Amino acid sequence: MVHYNTDDFQKKSRIFEIDLSEEQIQKFMDYYELLVEWNSFMNLTAITDFDEVILKHFVDSLAVFQVSAFREKVKSGEISLIDIGTGAGFPGIPLKIVFPDMKVTLLDSLNKRIKFLDTVIEKLDLKNIETVHGRAEDLAGKKDYREQYDFCVSRAVANLSTLTELCIPFVKNGGYFISYKSEKVKEELSAGKRAVEILGGNILDIFEYQLPDSDMSRNLLLIKKEKNTPKKYPRKAGTPAREPLS
Numbered sequence: 001m002v003h004y005n006t007d008d009f010q011k012k013s014r015i016f017e018i019d020l021s022e023e024q025i026q027k028f029m030d031y032y033e034l035l036v037e038w039n040s041f042m043n044l045t046a047i048t049d050f051d052e053v054i055l056k057h058f059v060d061s062l063a064v065f066q067v068s069a070f071r072e073k074v075k076s077g078e079i080s081l082i083d084i085g086t087g088a089g090f091p092g093i094p095l096k097i098v099f100p101d102m103k104v105t106l107l108d109s110l111n112k113r114i115k116f117l118d119t120v121i122e123k124l125d126l127k128n129i130e131t132v133h134g135r136a137e138d139l140a141g142k143k144d145y146r147e148q149y150d151f152c153v154s155r156a157v158a159n160l161s162t163l164t165e166l167c168i169p170f171v172k173n174g175g176y177f178i179s180y181k182s183e184k185v186k187e188e189l190s191a192g193k194r195a196v197e198i199l200g201g202n203i204l205d206i207f208e209y210q211l212p213d214s215d216m217s218r219n220l221l222l223i224k225k226e227k228n229t230p231k232k233y234p235r236k237a238g239t240p241a242r243e244p245l246s
Contacts, residue, residue: 004029004050012059012212016066018098027097027124028058034123035088038116044088055211060180060218061091062098064153067207067220069176073150074099080149082107082170084136084163085156089117091180092153096129104129105149107139137237140169147172147228155180160192161244164223165234168199171225177201179221195245200227 006025013020020028036048047056064070073079082105083092089106096104106117106129114133121129132139139145152167152175160179167177181188185206196203207220234240 004032008051009054009058012055013062015212016059016062017071018062018065020098024097028094030123031089031093031097031120032058034116034120038119042112042116044113044116055214056216057088057090058094060211061094061155063209063211063218064091064095064178064180064220065098066209067178067205067222069204069222069224070151070178074102077101078103079151081105081151081153082145082149084152084154084167084170085109085158086117087113087156089120090155092129093117093120093124093126095153096126097124100127102128105145106131107134107136109133109135135237136166136170137234137240140166140234145170147225150175152177153180158241159244160185160188160221161195161246162240164192164195164199164201165240165245168196168201168223168225169229169234171201173200173225173228175225177223177225179223181219181221182217185219185221191244191246196223198230198245199233200225200229202226 010020032053047053078101080103084107086092086106086108092104092106108114111133114131117131146169149170152170154167171177201223204224205222210217
């Protein structure tokens with residue numbers, strides 16, 4: 001059995017006011033081992049080095065706890081969250097490990113990634129979490145998912161206009177969409193602001209942070225859902241990416 005030095009992980013998590021239990025750390029180590037194992041025969045991530053996975057995937061996923069709207073909701077009780085384009089499970093699974101009472105939905109369009117996520121969920125014995133194979137454009141039209149979540153999160157790579165059309169329809173009124181972005185988010189804001197308004201959202205804040213002990217800058221874009229998304233959005237699969245709202 002491989003022994004991992006997890007002290008640094010614990011230290012970096014505390015910077016975001018998260019104190020991991022031994023059980024949670026073990027779940028993260030099991031997750032890491034599954035990620036590396038499955039990545040050997042399918043493309044889940046270009047990052048496999050232990051320290052890099054800890055920093056760029058696990059710790060970065062947990063950075064959302066610095067957003068007060070998220071932190072206060074999590075502390076107040078059970079909340080629902082959907083992770084759009086979750087890929088290898090980021091940020092949804094790290095958040096589920098740390099906040100086990102959270103109801104989580106992981107959405108991805110690639111079935112083999114869903115099989116990986118199902119294996120992780122079973123191995124880590126995570127409860128009240130589901131995986132869904134499909135596209136956001138299709139799922140957002142279904143009543144069991146549309147405007148049903150307190151939070152939608154995404155680390156998916158897409159411009160803000162496209163991403164908001166895929167994500168905001170899942171958020172209930174008064175809920176939030178939080179987009180994990182690179183340092184270039186301000187360049188997208190001018191083009192994406194109109195789309196956010198059309199879809200019923202309001203950009204509240206941008207949280208800029210650096211990954212601990214690094215020079216890597218990140219942003220969390222906080223959007224509040226203030227009115228229902230018009231029924232015609234999102235448009236049919238592929239259209240939000242080809243023809244972003246402006």
